Amino acid sequence: MNYTKHILSKSTFVYGCQCPKRLYLHKFRPEVRNEEDKSQQSIFASGTNVGLLAQELFRGGVNAEPPDAFSYHLSVAKTQQLIKEGANIIYEACFNYNGVLCAIDVLIKNSKKWYAFEVKGTTSVKSQHIMDAALQYHVITKSGIQLKDIFIVHLNNQYVRRGEISVQELFTKQSIHTQVKEQQKFIETKIEELKKVVADRIEPVVEVGKHCESPYPCDFTDYCWKNVKVQETKSEREEYINKEYLNEFFSELQYPLFYFDFETIMPAVPEFNISRPYQQIPFQYSLHIQRTKGSELEHKEFLGDGVSDPREALIKGLLGSVGNRGTIICWNKTFEVSRLKETARDFPQYRIQIYEVIERVVDLMIIFRKKMFYLPDFNESYSIKNVLPVLVPELSYSDLAIQKGGSASLTYSELKNQTEEIQIHQRKNLLEYCKLDTLAMVKILEKINKI
Template sequence: MQHLSKSDYLKFRVHPAFLWYQKHSPNVLPKPTDNQKYTFQQGDEFEQYAKQLFEGGVEVAAEHYDFKEVLNQTRQLLSGEWRVVFQPGFMTDDRLYCRSDIIEKTDTGWILYEVKSSTSVKTSHLFDLAFQKKVLQQLGHTVTACRVLHINKFYKRKKVIRPESLVAIRDVSEEVAEIANKVDKEVAEAQAVIEQAEADDHPAFAGNLAEWMPIYNHIHDVADDSVLNLTSIKPSQVKEYFFAGIESLHELEPSSALNDRQKWQIRATKNGSPLIDGEKVKTFLDSLQYPLYFLDYETSAYAIPFYEGVKPYQQMPFQYSLHKLDSPQSPLEHYEYLHTEKNNPAQQLTESLLGDLGETGTVLAWFDKFEKYCNRTLADFVPEHKDRLHDINKHMKDLRIPFANFGYVDARFGGSTSIKNVLPVVVPQLSYKSLGIQEGGAAQRLWQQVVFDSVDGGEQVFNDLIEYCKLDTLAMVEIYRVLLAVAGLESVKTQSSLF
């Protein structure tokens, strides 16, 4: 009989097939990405601060895969006088296994602590603790309380990091007790799944659709027109279509049960060619004033902030790319800034940006809420320039609007208005695929690793960052030119050779 660990159980809660694959065919599952590993690293760093809240604790040092040694060390420590034990392991007779983050002895039993590098308690944390509590209770231990240690979202970095300020503690004993029966039932189901000869991995049976779909797409070659690619699809819709035998978007009608974006995606799929409302696009373009500035930021964010005054996971701009058009026919100008030092980039980046930006015209961004957020953040750290930064926000518009308000819809967008989805369709000669950095998560991670961890290859990473950020704004320029042609204002050949 195979064991069922708490991580196995949490996989089962995402989808029973996730657990089955893990036990019987783990090679088909996607490997952790570099970005995911970097997230794990941040969790490990936060856990070290959380442990500092407990004096006199001792750690079970055995490797996670060495069950026998973990259990042996745990038994020895629990039989001693230790009040706090880090990373103890427990296994029941029916092979339920867990390794807790921290346990603390009281006069009446044990307190379970789960350490999470999130800024709040999530539902999965409750089921994590409930599984651990079940294991300990089956072994005869009394669990007096369950608590989550997570990052204090109100914390602002000081010169010296104080764990008591960084770490928030929330007692979730009642919530854990309320789901005990549900956990008992699910654990029995999970054990049964492990013994099955196979498991149906269709998303209709997912407990967490958003988490399962990337895994399902990794395992299967899902057709572009599959109903599973309906944007913002709900679990109830997946179940409805599965049991009705509906597989293709062509089989759906844009009914009132769907949201607007889903309806337009279905219309575009059935139409087979783009749906374009030239007047709607023209209305947006007429609202713009030259010169046009195309702005994109790359930002740094980390669980434990790098800079004083910064909150956990707060996005701090470290780079921008800026393309400028004085008129439709004018030469395209490009400006950029990349911070390469460990100090807070806000001052130097802001001064560079304000030197590159004029005081008239329109600033265009893709999903402008983010760039506006970045400008407000810069204003907080460089208050002498706050008026100018706030003024930039007043003159900023979102180039995504013609796509978001259905002025330009193409089935190949997949119902998304992400520039990564739009660009390959409307300007196919531009691509991120040949770049050393191809998405924002990698840009953030690599910059932080080079600047703060001193990893090798810094010069290449900096060059890749420049090319990546530059393509983000060049992409906006070329999409803008396509929109001009669509609206009948002007037909301008895209200038991908500029990149």
């Protein structure tokens, strides 16, 4: 079979729709791409997992996937061969029409009619999914397969895992046939426009802007934004300290004080019993305790084993440590309280105790969000990562191996795949990171109190 090398794939078409310069850089200047972002790798990995699982919705198919990313011509040939041989279910069916290459997750023939299914690791259909599918529809139908319908298969956020995963309940299928057909004219015009970008090999002139982040973060921002002046503007808002508000805040605190912080993971496919797609699962906490005014700090912490459901051991540890009196101080209490309520819902045997704990939670961030304590160096931000270096410069996240919640989640998710040596090292990093979050609150509160 004669195979024409493709000019555009679904990914490069999507890049080009976002920004023609991104398409050009991807094709001809890959060396200026940003250093790979670890969190993007994790999203990719989680998407792959969802795609494989969704194949179980359509059992008994034949895989037309290429052996490697450079052999899509084999995949196109295999798809044609499978269709000719009368296959009814093809995974990763691949087509090349007029220089545009597209694969679809599942292609099904039922009563002589063809149906296409594209799997997404989201919990709803997004506008960018319609655009992807519109391109797939164009390439598949132009290749001679008349599609009776085309669907997005996405995760069902109402699904609660009980025992083994039920793929029928985990996924929802939504027809997007009408929307996709409406986009066909646009797709044809865009393909020609983007093929020209590739043929011309001239870097398109595109100003940076909001499109650099939407619908996907572009991976050439270091290159394009390097000459854009970053405005080091100091906030025009003046220092403001509302002592009355602060006094009231302090008067409501009751010893012992517990400074508390959770870290969470958010698996796309529920890993544990009684959990849902993308549910935030707390796997770690840090708790600094001050029993009486001026007394020495105590520290308690919890970190899951990286394999089993950490929630019950975590909540037992927390309830034991916070007892039944004293104020529990969080930064952005909505987050911690939401996780506590979810834990109470999923582990009703602790419901009463958890709701008693929730009653005792106060939010330290509120002082900064309401700007009751405001210094121009905060630059309008009330993130602990910005407030801490201004108020307590001697305490810093910059020396830590893990400096953000996102990296903590990723590190924890990967723990089970690491060697014992790396696990020990990463567990230490996780504990240090979470500990600093609560120590930061202790020091910030001390600082305000002095002022």
